[in-house]
Amino acid sequence: MSSVASLSELFPSTVQGETIKNNPNELGQEDFMTLLVTQLENQDPTKPMDNLEFISQLAQFGTVSGIQDLQGGFSGLSSVLYANQALQAAGLVGQEVSTSSNMGYLAEEGGELNATVALPGDATSLKLYVQDQSGELIYSGSFGATEQGNLNVSWDGTDAEGNTVAPGRYRLSAEAWIDGQNEAVSVYPRQRVESVSVAGDGSGVLLNLADGSQVSTSSVKSFH
Structure with missing residues (x-):
């Protein structure tokens, strides 16, 4: 066989x-x-x-x-x-989130733009700057001595003369006097989450922010 x-x-x-x-x-x-x-x-x-x-x-x-x-x-x-x-x-819809971008969004005239300033050390003084999208400085505000850590700040949507500015995107920056030196520090504006979308390629979940932009949940630095 x-x-x-x-x-x-x-x-x-x-x-x-x-x-x-x-x-x-x-x-x-x-x-x-x-x-x-x-x-x-x-x-x-x-x-x-x-x-x-x-x-x-x-x-x-x-x-x-x-x-x-x-x-x-x-x-x-x-x-x-x-x-x-x-x-x-x-569950994040309606809440505010911060990302690594320093571009904030003033949602309405007469509204406020909230942000978080990250201080690497104790500061004897702090200054916040607001620029429009063309780069023109429209506002600056001073703060007193501030301890190391995250400081919540707010801009009331007015320029240096106290005039109300139009809603839109604005760039925030800050400088702090730390250990006898003036240095730039990070500012993280907050934006409201309007809705949530599922990525078309199945890669994850996207947050739709008030200014029309989308960010992934992994790029969010903090929730408020």
Whole structure:
């Protein structure tokens, strides 16, 4: 009796670790086991299948099946985490967030623009500057001695003469006198979250801010 071809010859796509698709033209796990039993029943008694080869073929099939199960499990876990992220982000609607940008948004005439100044050390004085989008300085305000850390500041939307300015985007910057030196310090304007969107490429959840821009939740520095 001639020996029966090995599984690697009869079922190369499974043994070599390729993805098994669920369609009529390819074999699944039950088909594989049927094929294995048939091979054992019809093998040449004078040339029985080597035990190591038998175990190897089973292990290879089990590896492929296990990887597919893991992939399915990770896909399901990713969907759950993604949905949970979207649900949490929806709770931010109506709140203010700060990002790494120093561009703030004055939502309405007569309104306020809130921001956080990050001081790397105790400051004997602090000065806040507001520029319009053309770079023209329209306001500056002074603060007294301030301890190291985050300082909440607010601009009332007026220029140096006290006139109300138009709503729009404004750049904020600050300088502080720290350890006998005047140095620039970071300012993080806050913006209101108007709504939440799901990225079209499935990469994450986006926050739609009051000025019309979008930021990912990972780029938010703080929530207020």
